[in-house]
Amino acid sequence: MQGYGDIYRCTRCGFCQSVCPTYLHSLDEAQVARGRVHLTRLLLEGKYDFTKDREVAGKVDACLLCGACVAACPAEVRTDDIMVAARSDFAANRGLRLFHRLVYGGLLSRQERLARVSALLRLYERTGARGLLYGKTLRRALSRLVYFDSFLPGGLSRPARAGLGQALRPAGKPRIKVAYFLGCASNVFWAPTVRASVAYLLSRGAEVSFPPTGCCGEPHRGAGDLEGARALGLGNSGLIFRGEFEAIVTDCPTCARALRRYDWFVGADSREGERVRGLAGKVMELNSFVAERLGIPAGGLRPVGHGRVTYHDPCHAVRGLGVREAPRAILSAIPGLGLAELDGADSCCGGAGAYGFTHPAMSGRIAAGKAARIARGGADLVSTSCPACALQLGAGLKRAGHPLPVRHPVGLLAASAGLCPGGGEP
């Protein structure tokens, strides 16, 4: 048992209650960081058992890993990492949850299968199957399926990777050579955003390559499958090292944070750990890369047909990578677009990877809260920088009867620069 770090630093002061999304949407002490840390201590002390206490595993699984408690904790107890450690000990003793075995191990670790799932989802969207779900009788019986269906944005396109082969060169001499790390969710659900982002990078003189990387491994790590995460970390870092890249860019903050911490994935003290640490400095989340490395030229931008945008901070961007200003700078650069700050912009949307599927009730409650705040703010466009957040916000807004487009800032910037009219619209 390791990875529990500073668990004994928790004094149960309760400050995490003011930020923990699962607590704020349940007002239940069993759903707050302090309570989870307390239960984990009892596991370590042997009162409960990693081999059989399912209820404790359930409490540990119900954490979003959003890190809000860590930022608010006077003792900096890293509850997110402690939950991962406990999940891995549960997994070692009880095996992984079926969902994680099927989806993470079975799909995300095997990219060729992921493409086939994407094809199935598109088929589902386009045939009558979807219409059936909304029929009256079935609707009640299949309410859970309707909930899951709300995540599909409509008009799902082919995976991004299908159209991206070799390195793409800009018009003139390249300013910088970039590896674009394509995450699973971006690949399947956010292909138009990926294409818009790549178009923008090319227009700014970057040469963009697409190493045939797999899943970043963070879903596996979050589920406690440290071996799966390690294998992916080793595989991906090998592929990225093979090319001579000045920067490794990804539109997914979860991937970016994972890549930055690959030494943890592969074992910080190992030889591989030493090797992948060299990678960390090159990894940049897309907004930061565009705003800070490439710079946003003032001229040549035009309105995108929306007046008031609000931005949702993905957990892994704002707390995981400290990205707060860059996306706002990009949005502010677009003429005619006013940025209205969202009340609680940096609180987790409840998407949290596949949390919406493993914990639909809690996830749905958090999404509804977020959707209500967005609606109150009066924006006609939502922007965020994470494919999972985008799906969750889109679904939450749709269910709240307040459907709004959700776009990546760089997708909107590409639209503003006249590179693709939809700005990542499907």
Place this chain on the structure above:
Amino acid sequence: MDERPVNGGYGGHERQGGFGPHNLKALADIVGREYCRSHPVDLESYSYDSSPFIYSPAAVVIPGTIEEMAQVVSLCRRHGWPLTCRGAGTSLSGGAVARLGGVMLSTTRLNRLVEIDPLEETVLVECGLVNLELQKALAPLGYMYPPDPASQKASTLGGNVAENAGGIKGVKYGITKHHVLGLELILDDGSLVRTGALKRGLEFNEPDLTGIFLASEGTLALVARALLRITPLPAAFRTMSVVFDSLRDAGQAVASIIGEGIIPTALEIMDKRLIAALEDYLRLGFPAGAEAMLLIEIDGLGPELDAQLARLKEVCFKAGAVSLAEAESEADREKLWLARRSGNGAMGRLKPGSLVQDVTVPISSLPAMLAEVQGIADRHGIVIVQMAHAGDGNLHPHILFDPADPLEYARCLKASADIFAAALRHGGTITGEHGIGLEKVDFMAVEFTEAELGLMAAVKSGMDPTGILNPGKVLPRKWQPRRGKGHNG
């Protein structure tokens, strides 16, 4: 106290006997199944507060209305079940743990701000509303609710009333009891009564019963709603941090400031270990190696503050201040107060277990008392981190221990007793704001006479003759009412 340290705390960790399905159903019928818990793993989360005491209840209910809350109380009374009421669970003295098991009633869902009345300068709130949420609702209207315990991010107003919470602004604005105009209470039989007024202008010249429920710690009745007095936000602030060579000098500066007739909004002392722990957390640029620091804030209309500040500086330097820094922006100021409020949680950086004492002494004794606490730490060979709401003589020595070391813990208990004795010798009291809870029960007989305890016991027996309300707290066993029926139904 014979409990053994466990899990960063101590207490009867084992469950105290479960509730039968029949009894659980009666509770669930009132609050709904989703809000009635009895699985041992669920109960763990309601077995602690911010103190080292850990006792598991037999069932947890989270009512959604005041009426449900009253029905739960009435059911407990009929069955003779012990009933502990809990807000955010931030008690530092064990006030919110179920010492005898039974039912734990959590008020977190009763969090409505019923009414803000700017004309009368009052708010009507439900017991589970979080202190900071009230402040956030008031600030845009230009108001504040002055009592601001360091736990205000989490702690509830019902809990604040039951514990008579103080706060950093206490020295100028007073503590909770100075801001409560009326209460709606649930008595032990479940009946709802009002004391004082729930609407300004409806006060009668009746005996002031509200007062006895302040700091009653849920042992007399449960607070359902409260009418609180609010205050216009000051127009301007000045905040500064002053470094001293010793705690005693800092204490002397406090005594001199109050002696000069200056009433700061806040006057907080921090010792070197706390300064280092907070620096580690927030990187505020506190001078390395500072022995003691005073955080001082004054507020008012604005123009008069500069002259006050000049006088404060003069007094501090006379008392031996080494250096002095003013907060230059609102962000700087907020960071200083975030630092102070984080003191309790930041102790986790130093040692996993802590007992926080809460003794209060007359201001003139403050310098001597601060030095005496340090002496007690040295004598017992333990670590005591000192912070204090110095402006009202309220010390918060944090006695740190490792729960895995029972000998160290025993030394800490001895040190606690010495600190209580010293405070009483200086003409002070054993608790300024954290309450008696479980932690200080044994010292009640030291502070109060038989006659005084008898009066408290008479009030307790009158209000809660069967002794179901937060049993084991505040009064020593001898003064507790005899429990009516057997435990746990």
